[in-house]
Amino acid sequence: MKTPVRVGLIGLGFMGTTHYRIYQAHPLARVTAIADVDPAKRRGDVSAVKANIGEGDNTQPLDLSGLKVYEDGLDLIRDPDVDLVDICVPVYLHHAFAMAALAAGKPVLCEKPLARTAQEAQDIAVAAQQARVPCMAGMCVRYWPEYAHALERVLSGEAGRVRSAAFKRISPSVDGNSWRNWFMQEALSGGALLDLHLHDVDFIRQLLGMPRSVTAFGVRGIRSDHAIDHVMTRYDYGDDSLVTAEGSWAPPKTVPFEMSFLIICERMTLRFASDGYRILHEDGRVETPSPAAPDMPTGWHVEIDHLLNALSNGRAPRMSLDEVVEAIQIVEAEAESIETQQTVHLSSEKEHHV
Numbered sequence: 001m002k003t004p005v006r007v008g009l010i011g012l013g014f015m016g017t018t019h020y021r022i023y024q025a026h027p028l029a030r031v032t033a034i035a036d037v038d039p040a041k042r043r044g045d046v047s048a049v050k051a052n053i054g055e056g057d058n059t060q061p062l063d064l065s066g067l068k069v070y071e072d073g074l075d076l077i078r079d080p081d082v083d084l085v086d087i088c089v090p091v092y093l094h095h096a097f098a099m100a101a102l103a104a105g106k107p108v109l110c111e112k113p114l115a116r117t118a119q120e121a122q123d124i125a126v127a128a129q130q131a132r133v134p135c136m137a138g139m140c141v142r143y144w145p146e147y148a149h150a151l152e153r154v155l156s157g158e159a160g161r162v163r164s165a166a167f168k169r170i171s172p173s174v175d176g177n178s179w180r181n182w183f184m185q186e187a188l189s190g191g192a193l194l195d196l197h198l199h200d201v202d203f204i205r206q207l208l209g210m211p212r213s214v215t216a217f218g219v220r221g222i223r224s225d226h227a228i229d230h231v232m233t234r235y236d237y238g239d240d241s242l243v244t245a246e247g248s249w250a251p252p253k254t255v256p257f258e259m260s261f262l263i264i265c266e267r268m269t270l271r272f273a274s275d276g277y278r279i280l281h282e283d284g285r286v287e288t289p290s291p292a293a294p295d296m297p298t299g300w301h302v303e304i305d306h307l308l309n310a311l312s313n314g315r316a317p318r319m320s321l322d323e324v325v326e327a328i329q330i331v332e333a334e335a336e337s338i339e340t341q342q343t344v345h346l347s348s349e350k351e352h353h354v
C-alpha cells in the first residue's frame with residue numbers, strides 16, 4: 001500500500017470542491033490543507049458555489065475537521081504537510097501561486113488555462129522545467145473519456161486523414177456563478193474565449209498540431225464586461241481540411257450545457273454529442289464505445305488519477321506545458337483576429353500536421 005500524496009488545495013469554489021471530492025474518494029490522496037480568502041469556505045460552507053456543468057451537492061457543508069485551514073495560499077505552500085499544491089483560484093491568480101509552489105519545490109496541479117496570458121504560462125513552464133518539479137495544467141478535456149478515445153483513434157492513423165472537424169462548447173451563462181463574479185471580467189478571466197473555448201483549442205492542437213493561421217469571429221459583452229462571450233474560429237492547416245470550433249457562454253441560464261465533436265476522417269467519422277458517442281465507419285459499421293470507467297466518469301477523475309499515480313511512482317505526469325502555452329497562443333491569435341477582422345498567422349516553425 002503506497003503512502004497517500006498529501007494535497008493542499010488553494011481555492012474551494014466550483015473546481016476546488018470538485019477536486020476535493022475526487023481526492024477524498026481516492027486511495028492515493030489525502031487532503032491535508034485548504035486555503036481560501038472567503039471565510040465561509042474556510043468553515044466548509046460551500047453553499048454559494050455554482051457551476052455550469054456537473055455540480056456536486058454544495059448544500060451540505062464540507063467536513064474540514066482535521067485539515068489545516070489557511071486564508072493565504074502562500075502559507076499553505078509553506079506547510080511541510082503539503083506535498084502537492086492544487087491551484088483552483090481565479091485565473092489571474094494562477095501565475096503567482098504556481099510560481100511560489102514551484103519555487104518551494106512542490107509539484108503543482110494548476111487548473112486550466114494554466115495562466116491568464118501565454119507569457120505567464122510560459123514563465124510557469126520554464127520555472128517547472130528549471131526546478132525539475134512536476135507541474136500539470138488541468139486540461140481535463142485531454143482526459144475526458146470520449147475525447148481521449150477519439151484522439152487515440154485518430155492519432156493511431158487508423159481513421160485516415162482528418163477531412164473536417166467541428167467542435168462545440170456551449171455553456172449557459174456563468175454570470176453570477178463565480179467568486180465576486182470574476183468570470184465576467186475580461187482582465188481576470190479572459191472571457192469565454194480563454195476560459196471555455198481553450199479546451200477545444202487545446203484538443204485541436206493535440207489532434208492536428210499548430211495551425212498555420214486562424215480566422216475568428218466573436219461577440220463581446222453579451223454577458224461579461226466586454227470579453228468575447230461567443231467565438232467561432234476556422235483553423236487553417238494549409239490543406240483542404242475544414243477545422244472549426246465554436247465556444248460560448250452567451251446563452252441564458254436555461255440552456256443546457258453542450259459539448260460535442262464531429263471529426264470526419266477518410267475511413268471513419270467520430271461523433272460525440274448529447275445523444276452519445278459513435279464511430280461510423282465508411283464500410284457501414286457503427287461502433288458505440290463506452291470509454292468511461294464506472295469509477296472515473298469524467299476527465300477530472302482521470303486527470304487526478306493520472307497525476308496521483310505518477311507522483312506515487314516517482315514519475316512526472318504526462319503533460320507538456322509547452323503545448324498548453326501553444327494552445328493559449330492560438331487563443332490569443334483568435335482574439336487578434338476578432339479585433340482586426342483579419343486572418344492571423346502563427347509562427348511557421350511551430351505548425352505541424354498529423
Ligand SMILES: NC(=O)c1ccc[n+]([C@@H]2O[C@H](COP(=O)([O-])OP(=O)(O)OC[C@H]3O[C@@H](n4cnc5c(N)ncnc54)[C@H](O)[C@@H]3O)[C@@H](O)[C@H]2O)c1
Pocket residue numbers: 010011012013014015016035036037038041049050071072073088089090091093111112113138140177178179180195
Ligand atoms: N477544468 C474545468 O472543467 C473547469 C471548470 C470550471 C472552472 N475551472 C477553472 O478552475 C479555476 C477556479 O474556477 P471556479 O469555477 O472554481 O471559480 P470559483 O469562483 O467558483 O472559485 C474560486 C475560489 O477561489 C477563492 N479565492 C479567490 N481568491 C483567492 C486567493 N487569493 N486565495 C485563495 N482563494 C481564493 C474564492 O473564494 C473561491 O472559493 C479557474 O481557473 C477556472 O478556469 C476549470
